[in-house]
Amino acid sequence: MTTATATITATKSPVPAPHHPVVSPEQWVTERRKLMAREKELTRLGDAVARERRALPWVRMDKDYRFDTPTGRRPLADLFGGHRQLVLQHFMMGPGWEAGCKSCSYMADHTDPTLVHLAHRDTAFVAVSRAPLEEIERFRKRMGWSFPWVSSHGTSFNYDFHVSFTPEQLADGTADYNFGSKPPGQEMPGISAFWKGDDGTVFLTYSTFGRGVEVMMHTYRLLDLTAKGRDEDGLDFTMAWVRHHDRYETAAAAKACCAG
Structure with missing residues (x-):
């Protein structure tokens, strides 16, 4: 094992170290403690903002939205699955x-493992897209996801939540995304809580875009802990590096290797 490791190490091409200060362990701990003080400030601020978020007034959902689901057409109240709370992902997938x-x-790649934990805090999860259900199901099967995902096709739900926009709205400048911004496209992302x-009355308690x-x-938060961070500064736009998880070159190479 030692010999093999040494051989592999010797044949690797040298990687230039990033231009960064290198200090003793003692000095590193000193600097780390300074940063931890700032991190604790951020944590306390985050806790305070979370309290303000929970204190927001609610909006009663009076419109009778109906969604296409694998078990038939269902109202918004049925998407809670017996829980009092619902987290909804406005998933960008148009017809x-x-x-x-x-x-x-x-984002959705992170969802399935969290469902059991959300359920134990009286919270359900659902994704909603404007694409017809059969198109959603075809893509879901490809991705291997199992979280609830329903269609708002033919309803005003996406438009009422300002995550979908008509060509006319985009053309005349009346499209309103993220509480006052102009959307770059016809479909945009968001998260809403109910x-x-x-x-059985449903209330909107929070939305973010x-x-x-x-x-x-x-994984974004994990990348924030690394030396390179999200490593997006040289990209054309944020998250330009992201692919569907079955479309990364490494995934394709591994699949080809196993098939051979």
Whole structure:
């Protein structure tokens, strides 16, 4: 094992070290403690903002939205699955799309393992797209996901939540995304949270858009801990590197290797 490791190490091409200060362990601990003080400030601020978020007033959902699901057409109240709370991903996938948005798919890759934990905090999860259900199901099968994903096709749901826009809205400048921004496209991402009362009444408690959807990106947070971080500065746009998880070159190479 030692000999093999030494041989592999010797044949690797040298990788230039990044231009970065290198200090003693003692000095590193000193600097780390300084940063930890700032991190604790951020944590306390995050806790305070979370309290303000929970204190937001609610909006009663009076419109009777109906969604296409694998078990038939269902109202919004049925998507809670017996829980009081619902987290909803506005997943970018319009009618006729061959695949869902790469960034929304990146978010969705984190979802399935969390469902059991959400359920134990009285919370359900669902993704909603404007694509017809059969198109959603075809893409879901390709991705291997099992979380609930329903279609709002033929309803005003996406438009009412300002995550879908008509060509006319985009052309005349009336499209309103993220509480006052102009969307770059016809479909945009978002996360909304709902509460269901004992009588079945549903309330909107929170929505976030733009970079707010990063709450679903666990690996983004992990990358923030590394020396290179998200490593996106030289890209054309944020998340330009993201692919559907079965479209990365490494995944294709591994599949070809195994098939051979």
